[in-house]
Amino acid sequence: RKEVEQDPGPFNVPEGATVAFNCTYSNSASQSFFWYRQDCRKEPKLLMSVYSSGNEDGRFTAQLNRASQYISLLIRDSKLSDSATYLCVVNYGGATNKLIFGTGTLLAVQP
Amino acid sequence: DAGVIQSPRHEVTEMGQEVTLRCKPISGHDYLFWYRQTMMRGLELLIYFNNNVPIDDSGMPEDRFSAKMPNASFSTLKIQPSEPRDSAVYFCASSLSRGGWAGELFFGEGSRLTVL
Numbered sequence: 001r002k003e004v005e006q007d008p009g010p011f012n013v014p015e016g017a018t019v020a021f022n023c024t025y026s027n028s029a030s031q032s033f034f035w036y037r038q039d040c041r042k043e044p045k046l047l048m049s050v051y052s053s054g055n056e057d058g059r060f061t062a063q064l065n066r067a068s069q070y071i072s073l074l075i076r077d078s079k080l081s082d083s084a085t086y087l088c089v090v091n092y093g094g095a096t097n098k099l100i101f102g103t104g105t106l107l108a109v110q111p
Numbered sequence: 112d113a114g115v116i117q118s119p120r121h122e123v124t125e126m127g128q129e130v131t132l133r134c135k136p137i138s139g140h141d142y143l144f145w146y147r148q149t150m151m152r153g154l155e156l157l158i159y160f161n162n163n164v165p166i167d168d169s170g171m172p173e174d175r176f177s178a179k180m181p182n183a184s185f186s187t188l189k190i191q192p193s194e195p196r197d198s199a200v201y202f203c204a205s206s207l208s209r210g211g212w213a214g215e216l217f218f219g220e221g222s223r224l225t226v227l
Contacts, residue, residue: 032212043202043218044154087154097142097206097213098167103153 001026004090006102014110017078021105023088024070032091033064035073037084038104044087047073078109113137117203117219125227129191132222135184136205142213144204145178145188148221154202160186161208193226200224 006023013019025033033050048055050062050071061074071088088102116135124130136143144159158168163180171178175194180186190197200223204216 036216043220044216045218046215091212096167097159097161097208098156099144099213099216100156101146101154 002102003027003092003100004088004102006088006105008103009106010108011105012108012110013078015078015080017109018074018076019078019107020072020074021086021088021107022070022072023090023102024068025088025090025100026069027090027092028066028069030090030092032099033062033071034089034099035060035062035071036087036089036101038087039084044101047086075107078107080109080111083107083109115203115205115217115219117201117222119222120220121223121225123225123227124193126194127192128226129189130193130197130224130226132188132190132201132203132224134186134188134203134219136186136203137207137217138184140205140207140217141183142206142208143180143186144206144213144216145186146202146204146218148200148202149198157188190224193224195226198224198226 035047036044037047038044054063059076063072085104087104092098118133145157146154148154157170158178160180178188200221202221204218206213
């Protein structure tokens with residue numbers, strides 16, 4: 001089983017739609033969780049951290065389910081500029097900064 | 112402020128040649144990570160340093176790969192000899208720790224390596 005797994009997509013959605021991505025991780029001792037965004041042929045950039053209580057940043061909401069070992073990202077009112085690959089990131093194990101990236105989910109927002 | 116700087120941006124070389132990739136992290140950051148990205152495998156962590164000391168190199172594919180961080184402002188990733196399967200984008204990222212945890216990773220623009 002991969003350490004971090006994501007549905008590669010692509011998710012093709014119309015502008016204004018709500019879309020959700022899930023990510024599962026294998027190590028129950030993981031403690032840090034993030035979503036990064038990567039535009040085509042660019043470097044990844046932090047989108048948001050994921051906290052146990054869930055957190056929201058504008059149109060983006062992240063949730064963590066420790067019991068089921070998955071993380072979700074919800075994007076409301078999709079914009080054309082949201083088109084990118086969304087990468088789930090988890091630290092491997094407890095007190096380690098070994099950050100493992102999922103292979104990413106491709107989102108294409110259509111006009 | 113300058114971000115993470117990587118060089119070269121692109122390199123095309125022949126199998127068997129030595130390749131050296133360079134990285135200058137953001138000043139003051141105490142963590143440095145080397146990742147490799149391919150279509151098939153995504154972003155793979157190769158090695159990371161904390162305060163110039165290698166902490167985990169379990170992702171380094173084999174002995175052909177080596178990484179050093181002689182000081183806080185410079186790191187290298189060397190492949191010797193290179194093989195076609197090493198073709199990938201190599202990213203360097205730096206981070207400032209918060210309470211012992213690596214914070215947000217700031218990535219360089221990557222070095223795109225093609226081994227013929």
